[in-house]
Amino acid sequence: MSDPIYAQTWYDENSIKPPKPSDFSKKLDKYDFAVIGGGLAGLVLSLKLSQGGATVAVFESKTIGSGASGRNGGFCSTGWAASSIKIKKTLGLEKAEIFEDLGVRGFExxxxxxxxxxxxxxxxxxxxxxxxxxxxxxxxDESSLSPDDLKRYLVSSRYKSGSINKESFQFNPLNFMRILMEECLENGVHIFENCSVLKVERSQVINSFELLTEKCQKFIAEKVTYATGGYGGLCASELDRILLPIKTFVAVTDPLPDILKKHIRTEFMISDNRRAGNYYRLLDEERLLWGMGISALGNKSISKIKRDAFRDLKSHFPKLVEEINALGLTFQYVWSGLMGYSRNFLPYVGELSPNRYAVAGFGGHGMNTAPISAICLSEFLLGNRDSLNGFDEIMHLPHYGNVGKVAAEIIYKYLSMKDFISEYKPIILKYDR
Ligand SMILES: Cc1cc2nc3c(=O)[nH]c(=O)nc-3n(C[C@H](O)[C@H](O)[C@H](O)COP(=O)(O)OP(=O)(O)OC[C@H]3O[C@@H](n4cnc5c(N)ncnc54)[C@H](O)[C@@H]3O)c2cc1C
Structure with a gap:
């Protein structure tokens, strides 16, 4: 059975051809920067560093976009994984404002x-x-929708109100990664795929590091950055202590012509405001992409994710599921991916130790936050010492391994319970009277 973290996604079968990665025979004797991880953070960082005149090598364990950046829901909006309230509490009002502004700049x-x-x-x-x-x-306000207004957009008695944000957008994230990879290669970045970095050590070459990779290839670089998302753990123990790998799940239906648009009547991407909510959108051929849930513990099988997706979809659109079942249709693609989460939901962007840096931990809101963090770090590395201003007040606390995973699972269950209570409170109160 294939591991859902690497299972084939809808994007894998519906995206442009990937560009050819760099040839190992072309590697330089020494790079200015080594970037570990070919996700959105790693590629944006590399692009900006190379545009600033530096020599850069990117190392990716699998292929570009095979991590969270190429297998996510494809929602892009302002904000961070942490709520505004949490950001203010953690950073204080003044720093929070700078930080929130970065989220907007990333989106722009x-x-x-x-x-x-x-x-x-x-x-x-x-x-x-x-x-x-x-x-x-x-x-x-103008954008608020009542239950009656909502009927124009979808048929579900579960939703009580809503609003429209015309700025946010949906997109194919794997295509984005592949085009960005092309841009990086054109700017002279060397991108080595299927090339896990196993160890980073001080090199005998003065002021440099030696990176030992799979297949025993060795590389030398002056500075090293870890952009390893939730997939790290092999080579930066400091990050491993701070960031927990958290799974989240996506399912895509068979084509549902004539059915889907009766129930979901809009091309807008849709999300709900629960702490542990759903996000979904229509794909080509009238398929539905359904995003749901998180898990810190264990491994859900493909069939379990599929069952959960059906149950979840049914609780919002029971009639749609009835029609899907009647036609013998199902979820054709099911997968998961890993996100890096710190205890305060804020990323690690900056120095780990002299000449070692990290840009990681964007949780479930990386499409705007990973690029802006990478841009700030690139400016810092190219000499602008003030560019990490928004990140320097962030305290990073250890998660204590399995204890942290159990705590994350309990917090998720607790938040789901709070969502449930706030949804059904009016009904519970009615029967209490
Ligand atoms: C299923 C899912 C749905 C999501 N939906 C959304 C959404 O709709 N909108 C949104 O804003 N965010 C979403 N997110 C979050 C978002 O995708 C991430 O925050 C973002 O992609 C993180 O980017 P990154 O570059 O830090 O990490 P990644 O994209 O995960 O990249 C890290 C890369 O590092 C590589 N790597 C790790 N260790 C090594 C090593 N030792 N050597 C070489 N390579 C290594 C990995 O293979 C991986 O490719 C979602 C995440 C998931 C998993």
Missing amino acids: WMKKQVSKPRYQKVNAKYGELNLSLSNFQNKK
């Missing part, structure tokens, strides 16, 4: 990228419907 950077003609294949579509499952409160 992505928006500019996807608007370039060469990124056309990422198929960016604007508009997000954000839904609430708790009781409708009076209309707040």
